[in-house]
Amino acid sequence: GIQVEQSPPDLILQEGANSTLRCNFSDSVNNLQWFHQNPWGQLINLFYIPSGTKQNGRLSATTVATERYSLLYISSSQTTDSGVYFCAVVYFGNEKLTFGTGTRLTIIP
Amino acid sequence: DSGVTQTPKHLITATGQRVTLRCSPRSGDLSVYWYQQSLDQGLQFLIHYYNGEERAKGNILERFSAQQFPDLHSELNLSSLELGDSALYFCASSVEITQETQYFGPGTRLLVL
Numbered sequence: 383g384i385q386v387e388q389s390p391p392d393l394i395l396q397e398g399a400n401s402t403l404r405c406n407f408s409d410s411v412n413n414l415q416w417f418h419q420n421p422w423g424q425l426i427n428l429f430y431i432p433s434g435t436k437q438n439g440r441l442s443a444t445t446v447a448t449e450r451y452s453l454l455y456i457s458s459s460q461t462t463d464s465g466v467y468f469c470a471v472v473y474f475g476n477e478k479l480t481f482g483t484g485t486r487l488t489i490i491p
Numbered sequence: 492d493s494g495v496t497q498t499p500k501h502l503i504t505a506t507g508q509r510v511t512l513r514c515s516p517r518s519g520d521l522s523v524y525w526y527q528q529s530l531d532q533g534l535q536f537l538i539h540y541y542n543g544e545e546r547a548k549g550n551i552l553e554r555f556s557a558q559q560f561p562d563l564h565s566e567l568n569l570s571s572l573e574l575g576d577s578a579l580y581f582c583a584s585s586v587e588i589t590q591e592t593q594y595f596g597p598g599t600r601l602l603v604l
Contacts, residue, residue: 413591413592415592423600424595425595426493427592427594477539477546478536480536
């Protein structure tokens with residue numbers, strides 16, 4: 383079936399470290415978004431990136447649509463980066479976002 | 492702040508009751524989506540409205556219904572509530588359909604006791 387897989391499921395890092403989160407999807411997509419869910423439950427848009435590369439401050443993302451994966455890079459991690467990172471896609475022929483199971487990131491001071 | 496507003500932020504109710512969750516999309520957005528986040532099911536799509544018309548349904552229970560009004564705000568009605576309906580309910584909006592960023596509201600946290 384249609385799946386969105388994220389890895390790793392959990393990541394614990396020291397403040398200042400860099401990290402790479404991966405999202406694999408099983409079919410062609412016309413929408414891919416990365417979100418950060420903070421400890422209060424709020425879903426924050428990070429990137430809309432169905433293809434290509436984008437950067438926003440310490441965060442950047444790359445989607446290789448032909449190989450069906452996306453990567454989220456976080457550099458110089460801060461404690462406020464802690465939370466769960468979700469990848470979500472809209473498959474062709476669909477209108478809904480299908481979410482991955484998330485990567486729980488914990489940044490230790 | 493995404494520009495999407497949801498009320499109430501928290502809701503505590505009893506089994507068998509009915510509640511209404513409200514969502515106001517970003518100014519100019521015609522699409523409204525509802526999603527449910529529960530511990531065991533993760534984030535799941537419930538229903539999508541575009542300019543007042545229902546566009547798509549996900550795994551939405553028959554006890555749940557929604558509508559989008561002429562001013563584009565939307566309401567999600569949950570009836571005959573069960574313990575398992577306890578979850579975080581998100582509304583999202585976008586300008587059009589599919590190839591657009593969906594912006595999420597802060598969510599309504601529902602607890603059914």
